[in-house]
Amino acid sequence: MANTTPSRYPSRGTQDKETLYQIIDEGLFCTVAFVRDGIPHQIPTGFARVENDIYIHASAKSKFIEAIAGSIVSFSIIHLDALVLAPTAFDHSFNYRSVIGFAQAVEISDPTEKLKFFNLFTDRYIPGRINDIGEPNADQVNITKIVKLSLDNAAAKVRTGDVNVTMDSDSAWCGIIPLEQHYGQPQIDHQLDQNSPTPEYIKQLIDGSGKS
Amino acid sequence: MANTTPSRYPSRGTQDKETLYQIIDEGLFCTVAFVRDGIPHQIPTGFARVENDIYIHASAKSKFIEAIAGSIVSFSIIHLDALVLAPTAFDHSFNYRSVIGFAQAVEISDPTEKLKFFNLFTDRYIPGRINDIGEPNADQVNITKIVKLSLDNAAAKVRTGDVNVTMDSDSAWCGIIPLEQHYGQPQIDHQLDQNSPTPEYIKQLIDGSGKS
Numbered sequence: 001m002a003n004t005t006p007s008r009y010p011s012r013g014t015q016d017k018e019t020l021y022q023i024i025d026e027g028l029f030c031t032v033a034f035v036r037d038g039i040p041h042q043i044p045t046g047f048a049r050v051e052n053d054i055y056i057h058a059s060a061k062s063k064f065i066e067a068i069a070g071s072i073v074s075f076s077i078i079h080l081d082a083l084v085l086a087p088t089a090f091d092h093s094f095n096y097r098s099v100i101g102f103a104q105a106v107e108i109s110d111p112t113e114k115l116k117f118f119n120l121f122t123d124r125y126i127p128g129r130i131n132d133i134g135e136p137n138a139d140q141v142n143i144t145k146i147v148k149l150s151l152d153n154a155a156a157k158v159r160t161g162d163v164n165v166t167m168d169s170d171s172a173w174c175g176i177i178p179l180e181q182h183y184g185q186p187q188i189d190h191q192l193d194q195n196s197p198t199p200e201y202i203k204q205l206i207d208g209s210g211k212s
Numbered sequence: 213m214a215n216t217t218p219s220r221y222p223s224r225g226t227q228d229k230e231t232l233y234q235i236i237d238e239g240l241f242c243t244v245a246f247v248r249d250g251i252p253h254q255i256p257t258g259f260a261r262v263e264n265d266i267y268i269h270a271s272a273k274s275k276f277i278e279a280i281a282g283s284i285v286s287f288s289i290i291h292l293d294a295l296v297l298a299p300t301a302f303d304h305s306f307n308y309r310s311v312i313g314f315a316q317a318v319e320i321s322d323p324t325e326k327l328k329f330f331n332l333f334t335d336r337y338i339p340g341r342i343n344d345i346g347e348p349n350a351d352q353v354n355i356t357k358i359v360k361l362s363l364d365n366a367a368a369k370v371r372t373g374d375v376n377v378t379m380d381s382d383s384a385w386c387g388i389i390p391l392e393q394h395y396g397q398p399q400i401d402h403q404l405d406q407n408s409p410t411p412e413y414i415k416q417l418i419d420g421s422g423k424s
Binding site: 038 | 220275396397
């Protein structure tokens with residue numbers, strides 16, 4: 001398929017599965033690119049990883065999922081971790097962790113496997129949610145298309161740490177400005193009793209997101 | 213070129229320039245997709261907007277920038293604003309603001325225009341930085357390739373607000389879990405005096421990021 005070794009800064013590249021899976025599992029969406037009529041299209045979409053595959057889904061009516069089923073796509077997941085401020089504009093950089101891969105999108109058609117994905121997809125974002133709301137019904141599973149993308153041909157690229165140029169003591173301020181992301185306070189829907197307690201699993205999701 | 217009207221939920225789509233520019237200017241990176249050897253490639257990269265174009269850059273040695281100069285690419289920028297928790301797994305969603313567009317990548321070769329971009333690119337991320345560190349030199353400008361992508365063929369897609377399904381009073385907890393991003397405390401480089409004061413423009417960048 002296509003080469004996943006970075007052409008720039010190849011030392012930042014790795015195919016180590018632990019690193020790959022960590023970057024992927026922390027991601028909330030991936031960007032999937034595909035070719036239609038010779039033109040590169042792309043769409044950001046939610047996903048879930050199971051072992052060495054990532055799964056994405058869409059309405060069976062979606063043109064996107066129809067276009068990619070059976071085709072070669074690329075996908076990317078990126079976390080921007082910091083701005084890196086160097087002595088010259090030229091040496092400024094980002095700290096980031098990214099994964100880029102190529103795969104043939106393989107459609108999942110077995111309803112049992114589709115249901116398993118559905119539950120996993122919900123619980124991967126909000127652990128405990130399926131237990132609270134129950135599984136989707138057969139119709140809902142039926143009108144959803146799911147494809148999987150193998151991670152066999154994926155690689156991570158990571159920049160971390162300080163500025164890597166030498167500076168003297170009269171240099172401008174240089175260093176790292178970290179970028180932080182976390183969940184804020186949940187807002188209960190206007191249709192529900194505003195005094196309903198927030199479920200434990202939602203509190204845990206929010207508390208657990210405080211550090212990244 | 214390609215159609216930018218969303219095929220799913222077309223009511224979420226808009227080509228209003230104000231909306232488009234706001235989403236774009238808040239983005240810290242865009243994902244650029246291109247076709248090479250018939251395969252869809254993509255790369256996340258920093259960018260700056262000037263009027264109705266976005267500009268991206270890379271080392272002149274970069275295979276990516278060489279591959280896209282003169283070619284049709286697509287680009288996307290997305291902000292994930294919240295998880296949307298509905299009564300059924302099927303109706304769960306994200307609140308998001310995204311822009312997707314298609315353009316021919318046009319290389320900028322005039323050194324004066326390149327320098328202007330360089331300054332803008334730095335100050336767009338860290339307003340005031342160029343004033344502190346000075347402009348890049350001619351060599352640095354020379355070994356950097358810049359391309360611009362027109363926003364003529366770009367559209368925004370936005371989902372905002374509450375769950376949009378009817379629920380009854382014995383429903384599970386439903387609502388919004390907002391996702392927040394901001395800059396954390398700056399870390400001065402280990403090569404510099406650790407007691408150097410943080411410049412005002414850096415403090416302002418960090419304070420100004422607290423709300424989004």
